[in-house]
Amino acid sequence: MLTFFTNPMSRGRIVRWMLEEVGAPCETVVTQWGAASADLLAANPLGKVPTIIHDGAVVSETAAICAYLAEAFPDAELAPRAEERAAYYRWMFFTAGPIESAMMDSHLGVTLPPEKEAMIGYGNLARAVDVLEGAVSAHDYVAGPRFTAADVYVGSSIDFYMQFGMLEKREAFARYVDRLRERPAWARAREIDDALIAAAQR
Structure with missing residues (x-):
């Protein structure tokens, strides 16, 4: 199970692309500016998007989410090989x-x-x-x-x-x-x- 907190006018667009690349099904929760939900604040006290929850684990920070998803969905072959x-x-x-x-x-x-x-x-x-x-x-x-x-x-x-x-x-x-x-x-x-x-x- 993957929950994706985002706003389409934010860095969430980067994670959306990454999710499409790895083919990960997710529940998208659109967050309005200045109106972080209790669920988002529980996951990320800063109320920042993008934030994901994957199998109970929280990942925030866009670059970290991209790196995490590449490893969590190895069939997409987007994680680095040894020489990369x-x-x-x-x-x-x-x-x-x-x-x-x-x-x-x-x-x-x-x-x-x-x-x-x-x-x-x-x-x-x-x-x-x-x-x-x-x-x-x-x-x-x-x-x-x-x-x-x-x-x-x-x-x-x-x-x-x-x-x-x-x-x-x-x-x-x-x-x-x-x-x-x-x-x-x-x-x-x-x-x-x-x-x-x-x-x-x-």
Whole structure:
């Protein structure tokens, strides 16, 4: 049994895609902003979405959910193989940590003097973005030539940041995202969440 707490205008869209990739049946609980249910708060006291409960175990944080689902549903073959493991974890959590921090600081107008850069996980925005570009340029996918759960997270993040003007639309990023958008599970997930948004606006 898998319960999926989400909002279709949140990072829950990433987990929706991951669920479609692994083919996991789930009960979807749509949460409105500022109105976390008692069930969600019991699972995640921060009231954050996405959060999943799978066979009684709670997993929150989007990158962690993607990594968890890849291992919980091995038939989908989205967990890393031995030769992919280092890049898989490196780039998934680089995107979840330093890149997200860099994007949010930039979006909020937070600036750091050069002498303070060593205190921040991403150093400076330009260098962090260059590193991310290198990651998606080395192979077709971030862990190598094969699509993995890391691409669900990294690709969704790049797509989001570019759509909202937070990340420069470099050719390497655009090619990578276009490749991911060809996946049937991406299209199915988008259709589900867009339909939820449309229903809420009626």
